[in-house]
Amino acid sequence: MCHKIRKGSLFHEWGNHSLEERWLLLGLHELEGIGRRTIQRIWSSDYRLHELLHFSERKWIEIGLSPAQARIAAQCYDEEWVHERYQRIQSSEIDVVTYVDEGYPSLMKETVDPPWVMYTKGDKSLLHTCSVAMVGTRVPTAYGRRAAEILTEELCSAGVTVVSGLAKGIDSICHETALRRGGNTIGVLGTAIDQIYPPQNASLFAEMVSKGLIVSEYPPGTKSHPGMFPQRNRIIAGLTKGTLVVEADARSGSLITADAALEANRDVFAVPGPITSPKSKGTLNLIKQGAKTVTEASDIIEEYEADLRSRQVSSYNRGQSLNLKKVSKTSESETSEEKHVVLLLEQGTMTLDELLDATAWDFGLLHAVLLSLIIKKRIAQLAGTKYKLI
Known part of the structure; x- marks a missing residue:
């Protein structure tokens, strides 16, 4: 269903072509039944986005849309539709980062399936920090909880941004610990950005918006379904240099994030656990397959130390105080x-x-x-x- 609120020329009001293109992409992204793979087909065609306005059904079909998709696109995709999408974002507390923006994260752009639009709440600058994903079971053991807390604290102390999925269990523990320690953290949702899931994370969601960043690729109002959650895992992996699986059983959904990290040619780390614990089967299997074993944050930091140092030097050059924090090992004298x-x-x-x-x-x-x-x-x-x- 198309909801158009006014007539008028989009291009007359927006003289800057880069602005036009980002909002045109947003409008395309929000068409019902037009998914990211369809947008890829459109993007790969010979047409620029502004040329698609007022396309006939036949023209939409010619560039790869199904008859049903072409009908919706022909009825909806025009200047009024795009302007309505623009106004909705402008009047909300939601911001967007589109694939054509200069501020689109370079790491995400390197992946095989980057989101065309990311809806955000909070500090978008965190998208350009040195970040590591931390994921794991929704029902952690005491060991998993403590490991998540210790490693999050140490990573945040070193200036690493912790990225997770705002789910119950390990995800929430990592976000909460990062916020408590004054660190940077990003939550990637498996729902639209105007929905809080699970509901009991409402206060954590609000604190993330205030002190961190929330990201979703789904337009506001999108109804949730189970398939959305595995898809968000590719964004968690894509935004980060590496993925750390803290605690996971053999069939944990967090292993999907590890697979996405491998597909994106990113590092995979795993915390070893007791061989008698079912909650450690997934992480132990990852280690067998070649994931780097992590018993302390320095096992991760040493992989990205140069990047962290260059970022902190850059901050110093912009007038901020230079504070190159080193992560201490559990104890240098321990065997x-x-x-x-x-x-x-x-x-x-x-x-x-x-x-x-x-x-x-x-x-x-x-x-x-x-x-x-x-x-x-x-x-x-x-x-x-x-x-x-x-």
Whole structure:
């Protein structure tokens, strides 16, 4: 259904051709039944967007639209339609970033299937920061929650923008931690930008708009359906230099984001978890397949240190204070065995027998590692040969 509010010349009011093109693309993007692949066919044709105004059904069919799509396009796509789309955006608290804008993120543009239009709320400058995706299960264990918090804190301290999907579980934990630490974070929605899902994230959504950025490729008013969520994962991966899967079972949706990262030729990282935990099957499989193991944020930072430094120097040159933060390792003096025990105890207090089972070490090795960590005041021994982190 076309809703046109006025007559008049779009081009008479907008003399700047770049403005014309971005709003013409928005108008095309918001036509009912015209998806991103159809827009790709139109974009690949010999016609410029302004030439499509007032096309007949036959002309639309000639450039690749189905009869049903051509009927809608012929009825709706004209100057009045585009102007109505423009006015709706201008009168809302929503902004747009289109494929033809100079401010369209270069990383996203390098992917095989970039969104033509991204609807945003918040600080659009975050689209041009050094960013890493953090994703995982919607029902994390205590270990997964703590790992997400620690890694988010350290990444934000290093100046990395954390990108996730604003879903329950790991996504929300990462966003909340970034905001709490004063870091940068972007939430990519699997719904239209005027819908909050899940509803219990309403306060987090509002804080993200105020202190971070919300992004969606779906026009306001779009009805949600399950297929929209996997599609948003390609945007999470496309906006970032790499994707970190914090905790995921073998069939977790977060693995779709990892696949999208690989397709975009981006890095994939994974946090190892207990081999006895079903929630770690997905991440352990990723590591087997070649994902880089992450036990501390420096495992990620070292891949992008040069980019982070150049961005901070650029900020300094624009008159801001230079603050090149280094991510400290969990402890430079800890051995790999000690770090492994620390990760296990981050799940909670464990007995000696439980640690023996989890590590599969002999008693002598485990006893030596535990004693060393006690001396370093990293753990404490409780009654009943139980151990906890300090």
